[in-house]
Amino acid sequence: xxKETEIKLRVSxxxxxxxxxxxxxxxxxxSGWQQSELFNQYYDTPAxxxxxxxxxxxxxxxxEQYIQTLKSxxxxxxxxxxxxxxxxxxDKAKLDLKKLDDQCWPAALADLDKKQLxxxxxxxxxxxxxxxxxxxxxxxxxxxxxxxxxKVIAGEQEEEICxxxxxxxxxxxxxxxxxxxxxxxxxxxxxxxxSKAERGYRLYDPASYSVQADTQKxxxxxxxxxxxxxIAWALLGNSQRxxxxxxxxxxxxxxxxxxxxxxxxxxxxxxxxxxxxxASSRELREALDALIADWSPRLEQGETDESVxxxxxxxxxxxxxxxxxxxxxxxxxxxLLKRAWTEGRNERGxxxxxxxxxxxxxxxxxxxAEGLPLSRAQQDPMLLVDHLPRLQRMLVWLRQARDVLxxxxxxxxxxxxxxxxxxxxxxxxxxxxxxxxxxHTVLALKPWKALLK
Numbered sequence: 001x002x003k004e005t006e007i008k009l010r011v012s013x014x015x016x017x018x019x020x021x022x023x024x025x026x027x028x029x030x031s032g033w034q035q036s037e038l039f040n041q042y043y044d045t046p047a048x049x050x051x052x053x054x055x056x057x058x059x060x061x062x063x064e065q066y067i068q069t070l071k072s073x074x075x076x077x078x079x080x081x082x083x084x085x086x087x088x089x090x091d092k093a094k095l096d097l098k099k100l101d102d103q104c105w106p107a108a109l110a111d112l113d114k115k116q117l118x119x120x121x122x123x124x125x126x127x128x129x130x131x132x133x134x135x136x137x138x139x140x141x142x143x144x145x146x147x148x149x150x151k152v153i154a155g156e157q158e159e160e161i162c163x164x165x166x167x168x169x170x171x172x173x174x175x176x177x178x179x180x181x182x183x184x185x186x187x188x189x190x191x192x193x194x195s196k197a198e199r200g201y202r203l204y205d206p207a208s209y210s211v212q213a214d215t216q217k218x219x220x221x222x223x224x225x226x227x228x229x230x231i232a233w234a235l236l237g238n239s240q241r242x243x244x245x246x247x248x249x250x251x252x253x254x255x256x257x258x259x260x261x262x263x264x265x266x267x268x269x270x271x272x273x274x275x276x277x278x279a280s281s282r283e284l285r286e287a288l289d290a291l292i293a294d295w296s297p298r299l300e301q302g303e304t305d306e307s308v309x310x311x312x313x314x315x316x317x318x319x320x321x322x323x324x325x326x327x328x329x330x331x332x333x334x335x336l337l338k339r340a341w342t343e344g345r346n347e348r349g350x351x352x353x354x355x356x357x358x359x360x361x362x363x364x365x366x367x368x369a370e371g372l373p374l375s376r377a378q379q380d381p382m383l384l385v386d387h388l389p390r391l392q393r394m395l396v397w398l399r400q401a402r403d404v405l406x407x408x409x410x411x412x413x414x415x416x417x418x419x420x421x422x423x424x425x426x427x428x429x430x431x432x433x434x435x436x437x438x439x440h441t442v443l444a445l446k447p448w449k450a451l452l453k
Contacts, residue, residue, distance in 0.1 A: 002084075002085055002087075003082060003083070003084060003085070004071070004081075004082070004083055004084075004085045004167065005080075005081070005082045005167070005168040005173050005176070006080075006081055006165055006166060006167040006168065006176070007080045007081070007165070007166050007176045007177065007180055007191065008081075008163055008164075008165055008191070008192045008193075008194075008195070009163060009164040009165075009166070009180060009184075009189040009190060009191060009192060009326070010162065010163050010189075010190040010191075010192040010244070011162055011163060011164055011187070011188070011189060011190070012162065012188070012321070013149070013162055015187050015188055015189070016147050016149060016162055016164070018187055019145075019147060019164055019183065019187065020033060020128065020147060022183060022186070022187070024179075024182055024183060025130070025132055025145060025183075028132045028133055028134045029130045029131070029132060030130075030131045030132070030133045031130050031131040032130060033128045033129070033130045033147075034128070034129055034130065035126065035127070035128050036062055036063065036126075036127050036129070037063075037124075037125075037126050037127075038060055038061070038062055038124065038125055038126075038127055038150075039060065039061040039122070039124045040058050040059070040060045040061075040122060040123045040124065040196070041058060041059045041060075041119050041122050042056060042057065042058045042119070042120055042121050042122070042123070042197055042200055043057045043058070043059070043095065043117045043118060043119060043120060044057070044117065044118070044120045045112070045116040045117060045118070046116065046118070048120075048201070048205070048208070049109060049112055049116075050109070050117075051201055051208060053106045053108045053109050054072065054073035054106075055070060055071065055072055055073065055106055055109075056070070056071045056073075056195070056197035057069070057070050057095075057100075057117065058071075058123075058197070059090075059093060059094075059095060061093060065089065066089070066090040066091070066092060066093050067087055067088070067089055067090070068087070068088045068090055068095060068096060068099060069085060069086065069087050069088075070085070070086045070100065070104050070105075071083055071084070071085050071086075071195075071197070072084045072085075072106075080173065080176065080177065080191075080333060080337070081193070081195075082173070084104075086099075086103075086104045095117065097114045097115070097117070100114060120154070120200070120201075120204060121152065121153060121154035121155075121200035121201070121203060121204055122152070122153050122154075122200075123150065123151075123152045123153075123161065123196040123197075123199070123200060124150050124151060124153070125148045125149055125150020125151070125161045126148070126149050126150055127146050127147065127148050128146070128147040129144055129145065129146045129147075130144070130145050131143075131144060131169075132144070132145050132179070136171065136172075136175060139171060139172075140170060140171065141170060141171035141172075141175045142168075142169040142170035142171065143166050143167065143168055143169060143171075143175070143176065143179060144165075144166070144167045144169055145164065145165070145166055146164070146165040146166075146167070147164060148161050148162070148163050148164075148165060149161065149162055152196060152199045152200050152203055153203075154200055154203035154204040155203075155204070157203040157204075158203070159199055159203055159248075161196065161199075163192065164183075164189065166179060166180060173337065174334060174337050174338055177330055177333050177334040177337060178334060180330050181327065181330040181331055181334055184323060184326045184327045184330050185323065185327060186323070187323065188320060188321055188322055188323050188325075188326055189323075189326040189330070190240075190243070190244075190320055190325065190326050190329075191240050191326060191329045191330060191333070192240070192244055193237055193240050193241050193244070194209070194241065194244055202248075206249075209245065210241075211238070211241050211242055211245050211254070211257075216230035216233075216234070218230065218231075218357060218400065218401045218403070218404060219357070219358075219404065220356060220357060220358025220359075220404045221356050221357070221358065222356070222357045222358075222404075223353065223354050223355065223356065223357070224272070224275055224352060224353050224354070224355050224356075224357055224360050225275070225339070225342065225353040225354065227357045227401060228268065228272060228275065228276065228341075228353075229336060229339065231268060231396070231400045231401070232265060232268060232269075232332075232336055233336055234400070235261045235262075235264050235265040235268065236261075236265065236329065236332050236333065236336070238257075238261045239258055239261035239262060239265070239329075240329055242254050242255075242257050242258040242261065243258055243316075243320070243325070246258060246313070246316060247313075247316065247317065247320060250312075250313035252302065252309050252312065255299065255312055255316065256299060259292070259295050259296065259299055262288055262291055262292055262295075263292060263392060264392070264395075264396040264399065265288060265332075266285065266288040266289065266292060266392075267389065267392040267393045267395070267396040268393075268396050268397075269281045269284060269285055269288070270285070270389065270393060271364065271368075271393040271396065271397065272352075273349075273352070274345070274346060274348050274349035274352060275341070275345075275349050275352045275353045276341040277341065277344075277345055277346075277349065280340055280341045280343065280344075280345075281335075281341060283331065284328070284331065284332055284335060287324070287327075287328040287331070287332075288328070290324070291324070291325070291328065298312065298315065300425070357401060357404055358404045358405075358406075361397060361401060361404060361405060362405060362406075362407075362451065364397070365394055365397065365398070365405075365451055366451050366452055368390050368391075368393055368394045369394065369448065369451055369452055370452065371387070371390055372384075372387055372390055372391060372394075373387065374439040374440075374442055374443045375439075375443065377435070377436060377439040378436045378439050378440055379436070381432045381433075381435040381436045381439065382427075382432070384420075384424050384435065384439065385424055385427060388421070388424050388425070391417065391420065391421050391424070392421070394417060395414070395417055395418065395421060398410075398413070398414045398417065399414070402414055407447040407450055407451065408446060408447060408450070409445070409446055409447045410447055412445065412447065413442075413445055413447040413448060413451075416438070416441055416442050416445060417442060419438055420435075420438050420439065420442055423435045423438055
């Protein structure tokens with residue numbers, strides 16, 4: 001068994017060609033580009049038991065060599081994945097079921113009859129690979145860069161493969177993100193948290209692809225730094241999977257959810273005071289502000305204008321054809337992986353970052369709640385428009401961590417605040433009375449009163 005650490009980046013054919021001659025890769029290329037044609041057959045049971053157990057089984061032909069591979073789903077977020085991989089070199093193009101023993105086979109599939117395994121889809125592509133190596137301080141970094149062009153085929157369905165894979169051979173995982181971010185400054189690269197196997201399953205059964213990334217369960221004793229990192233990773237990973245899925249099928253709801261992840265991430269960055277110093281997050285906040293400013297009006301228009309919704313997929317493809325989305329995604333991943341918000345932080349920030357979430361969160365929500373002018377809004381509802389960021393900061397924490405609060409009816413509080421936010425965002429003069437009534441509803445809630453005690 002070996003641990004595979006890699007990042008996948010969706011690209012256009014033009015970008016794929018440009019990467020081969022990019023000065024950064026050319027300077028560090030120690031092997032030259034070597035080309036091969038890879039044919040990959042994936043196997044599963046008719047009930048897709050392997051997919052449910054989060055493993056992928058394939059048989060690859062690389063020239064005259066046959067390789068049987070089992071991969072675990074492992075940990076994958078924001079395009080960077082770490083997973084276990086087992087390879088066996090075979091003499092013929094036939095699965096060797098005896099290799100799938102207890103050393104690698106998931107315990108959840110212990111009772112599975114492996115004779116049920118059958119071909120389910122293929123991923124065939126041309127690969128150009130090169131060994132990219134450079135010095136990072138006193139350490140050596142070695143990365144295998146692979147330019148893949150081909151197809152995923154499941155029955156009569158197919159999808160193009162056009163991507164850059166960067167796999168770590170030697171060095172720290174953050175070096176992959178550093179390299180990718182440097183390339184993304186010049187070329188449109190889209191971090192793509194979906195494997196070739198997942199693409200095959202998505203073609204085979206569109207409902208099988210999960211947009212939501214894995215999330216960390218937050219406990220009352222979780223340190224605030226850990227809670228922040230867990231939520232930020234989840235929001236970033238979700239935004240990337242939503243971007244990929246919207247690019248794939250153009251469903252309007254996915255675009256709405258994508259923007260909500262960005263709004264939540266922006267609110268999260270602004271909610272922690274000295275725990276996340278503003279100087280440390282300035283570039284990320286500016287990038288988020290630009291994305292939100294461009295896409296919020298489009299989504300607001302699309303609520304009432306069908307033509308805007310119809311035009312949105314093409315506009316999103318144009319977004320992905322620029323460097324902005326990929327560069328932001330990669331820089332945010334690198335910032336989180338390096339825990340850059342903790343660098344140079346003052347002692348008060350360090351103490352707060354180590355504080356238990358269950359103690360910090362009620363105080364933080366109470367402080368935000370006190371600044372929300374709900375009483376005055378009953379006479380002048382438009383006062384709340386300027387306080388929308390404050391409400392968004394409350395909601396991102398309630399959305400992700402309300403289970404740690406010792407408040408009765410906390411779900412009701414969350415739901416009513418969501419309604420309040422939606423009414424504020426409408427900014428419709430005809431709904432001002434309803435907005436004033438909703439402010440009164442929130443004020444009357446028992447958990448709201450308990451929060452302000």
